[in-house]
Amino acid sequence: METEAYARDDPASHSYGGPRRRNATMFGPAGRLYVYRSYGVHWCANVVCGREGEGSAVLLRALEPTAGLDAMRARRGVEDPALLCSGPGRLTQALGIDAAYDGLRLDHPPFRLLAAPEPVAVATTTRIGITRASELPWRYVLEGSTFLSRRPRPAAR
C-alpha cells in the first residue's frame, strides 16, 4: 500500500556514499530483501531494485493484511488490522521479518512473487520520517487506502 524509493545519489539513502557492510544487500542483484535495524528498535524491509551494483531499493512502509491475521496480531499485540502493518517497523514486526531475512530472494520460499491482480491508482507524495532530501516526491501510496503509515483522516464521517 505504501512505499518509498531510495537511490544511490540520495543523501537519505543507505547506499549514499557507496557500498558498506550494512548496505551490501542494496548493491546486490534486484529482487532481494534488504533488512536493517532502525533506531535500534525496529526492522525495516526494502526490495532491492535496479542493476547489481546500482544501490537502489524501495522501502516497504505499509501493506494491507489479507492473510495470517492471527499470526500478525500475536506478533504485534494489536487487534486493529489498520494498525498491524501501517508503518515500516510495524510491517516487519507483523510479518516476523528480522536480520535473518536480509539478502533473501523474493521469488524463492519463504517468499512468493505474484502479479498485481489489477491496475491500481497510485498517488505520489513527499517522503516521510527522514531528515535529508525529505522533499523528494518519492513516496507512493495507494489512492484512498486506510492502511497507510499516516492516516489521511480518522475515517470520514
Added chain:
DNA sequence: GTATTGATCTTCT
C-alpha cells in the same frame, strides 16, 4: 487534539 520523549542497535565520526 498536538507535542515530546524513551527505547536501544548499528554504523560512522
Added chain:
DNA sequence: GAAGATCAATACA
C-alpha cells in the same frame, strides 16, 4: 559519542 528511512507512551492544551 552521536545520529538515524520508528513506534508507542506520556505530557500538555
